[in-house]
Amino acid sequence: MRVVYRLDEFAWKLSEPRHVVGVLASLLDSPFLLQSTSAPAPPESAVVFVGDPAHAPGDCAALLPLTDWPAWKLTDLELASLEDGVLPCPHGDSGSASTERALPGACLRSLAFLLHREEERLDTRRDQWGCFSGFSTRLGEWGVLDRPIVNQWALQLSRRVRAWAERRNHRLAEVPRWKNGKRFAVALTHDVDWVRRYSVRQSLRLLGQARKPGSYAFRHGLRSTAEAIVHFADRSDPYCTFDRWMSEEAGHGFRSTFLFCPPHPKPRHEYDPTYLETDRVQFRGRAMTVAGLMRAIAAAECEVGLHASYESYVRSEELSRQREQIERAARIPIRGVRQHFLRFDIGRTWEAQERAGFAYDSTLGYNEAVGFRAGVGAPFHPWNPATRDERTLLELPMTLMDGTLFRTLKLTAAGAVERIRAHFDAIEQVGGLAVLLWHPNATDESAFPGWWDAYREALQDLAGRDAWVAPAGEIAAWWLERGRQMDSASSQ
Numbered sequence: 001m002r003v004v005y006r007l008d009e010f011a012w013k014l015s016e017p018r019h020v021v022g023v024l025a026s027l028l029d030s031p032f033l034l035q036s037t038s039a040p041a042p043p044e045s046a047v048v049f050v051g052d053p054a055h056a057p058g059d060c061a062a063l064l065p066l067t068d069w070p071a072w073k074l075t076d077l078e079l080a081s082l083e084d085g086v087l088p089c090p091h092g093d094s095g096s097a098s099t100e101r102a103l104p105g106a107c108l109r110s111l112a113f114l115l116h117r118e119e120e121r122l123d124t125r126r127d128q129w130g131c132f133s134g135f136s137t138r139l140g141e142w143g144v145l146d147r148p149i150v151n152q153w154a155l156q157l158s159r160r161v162r163a164w165a166e167r168r169n170h171r172l173a174e175v176p177r178w179k180n181g182k183r184f185a186v187a188l189t190h191d192v193d194w195v196r197r198y199s200v201r202q203s204l205r206l207l208g209q210a211r212k213p214g215s216y217a218f219r220h221g222l223r224s225t226a227e228a229i230v231h232f233a234d235r236s237d238p239y240c241t242f243d244r245w246m247s248e249e250a251g252h253g254f255r256s257t258f259l260f261c262p263p264h265p266k267p268r269h270e271y272d273p274t275y276l277e278t279d280r281v282q283f284r285g286r287a288m289t290v291a292g293l294m295r296a297i298a299a300a301e302c303e304v305g306l307h308a309s310y311e312s313y314v315r316s317e318e319l320s321r322q323r324e325q326i327e328r329a330a331r332i333p334i335r336g337v338r339q340h341f342l343r344f345d346i347g348r349t350w351e352a353q354e355r356a357g358f359a360y361d362s363t364l365g366y367n368e369a370v371g372f373r374a375g376v377g378a379p380f381h382p383w384n385p386a387t388r389d390e391r392t393l394l395e396l397p398m399t400l401m402d403g404t405l406f407r408t409l410k411l412t413a414a415g416a417v418e419r420i421r422a423h424f425d426a427i428e429q430v431g432g433l434a435v436l437l438w439h440p441n442a443t444d445e446s447a448f449p450g451w452w453d454a455y456r457e458a459l460q461d462l463a464g465r466d467a468w469v470a471p472a473g474e475i476a477a478w479w480l481e482r483g484r485q486m487d488s489a490s491s492q
């Protein structure tokens with residue numbers, strides 16, 4: 001038996017709630033159909049009614065109340081703490097109480113607020129990199145940023161539908177959430193900002209990018225040029241440890257995603273990495289080019305993606321050009337992207353990436369905070385307010401980054417391991433997706449004390465859990481295929 005979400009006329013016309021219901025439905029693991037109540041209800045289905053509770057059919061499995069769709073003001077918002085979860089709502093008023101059948105009155109509106117990132121559309125504050133900061137989000141102020149709120153409410157909905165089916169001895173059709181029936185998923189990703197610490201050429205290029213004395217590129221370029229000269233004869237480089245990452249992961253049967261920077265971004269910004277595809281690196285005891293390294297990574301069934309340049313986050317043609325640069329070097333199609341510095345404009349970045357032909361993005365997260373920027377720890381198709389529909393691009397929200405733990409939160413290695421464990425616990429409980437970002441130069445203990453050890457511990461921890469650990473691109477492909485299965489099963 002499948003689940004049919006029947007939206008009343010008001011809910012159906014709005015399209016925002018339709019998008020939210022679609023995201024919730026994708027987290028229920030049953031084939032589903034969204035339809036208007038003006039269409040005839042298909043027989044043999046569990047009905048979730050979306051609309052005015054006064055008109056809910058008596059035998060519906062669950063109810064998502066919706067009677068209005070007011071604009072929300074940021075200044076009114078407070079966190080409502082309910083028995084079964086939390087919801088940001090104006091004045092903390094979550095509307096009609098949840099019942100055996102119904103979720104709270106403001107649930108859909110509140111989840112739309114999270115999923116559609118209304119907060120950063122309304123709050124115009126941006127940090128020195130032009131990002132909506134992890135220090136600005138109210139979810140952080142309320143202490144719930146590390147709670148996958150959307151997944152938690154999907155679980156509440158799922159419990160109601162299952163209880164209804166059990167009472168009637170109906171069997172709900174199921175599509176597995178993750179590969180091999182695993183309980184939750186973790187994507188391991190690495191933004192390749194550096195390929196070597198000691199490279200005279202790359203350091204001089206950085207100096208060349210300096211816009212003025214005293215700027216980042218000037219200071220860092222000078223220092224790293226001097227260092228590179230001192231270490232000119234060294235046989236190994238502390239940043240060039242790609243084989244260590246891959247062996248450590250492979251030791252647990254894991255593989256990951258390496259996102260490479262384009263060699264020729266336009267315009268080039270002083271924060272852009274300076275390696276070229278023709279530069280030399282060491283990999284498994286052999287000298288090769290960066291392009292060769294990309295191919296070796298792909299040959300080991302890890303993923304190569306694009307770490308798009310600093311200025312590219314609103315430029316579709318440039319993103320497309322950068323994708324082609326990596327495709328030429330790696331000689332494989334590139335499907336995934338993450339923006340350098342997590343530069344992201346809620347009104348423009350997804351649009352640019354989608355136009356540039358990417359299947360998925362994994363930028364939506366914070367530099368300064370751990371957790372779920374859109375309240376969701378799962379792949380989802382973002383909302384497009386211009387077309388009032390979901391995008392074809394899939395978002396895999398980045399949820400946990402090395403620098404956040406050690407630089408912003410200033411944790412020790414042991415403290416970081418605890419924090420990572422709590423993050424895995426939260427995502428495991430809802431069967432969601434965590435996306436980890438560790439930078440490949442973090443193996444350099446002298447520059448990043450504790451970073452690599454914390455990662456190794458995290459992998460060890462994951463090995464003991466029922467987790468599907470895979471490159472982001474594989475998880476994206478799985479989710480897209482799962483969506484097709486849910487659709488085709490529901491139209492049979």
Ligand SMILES: [Zn+2]
Pocket residue numbers: 191193307339340341342
């Ligand atoms: Zn970066």
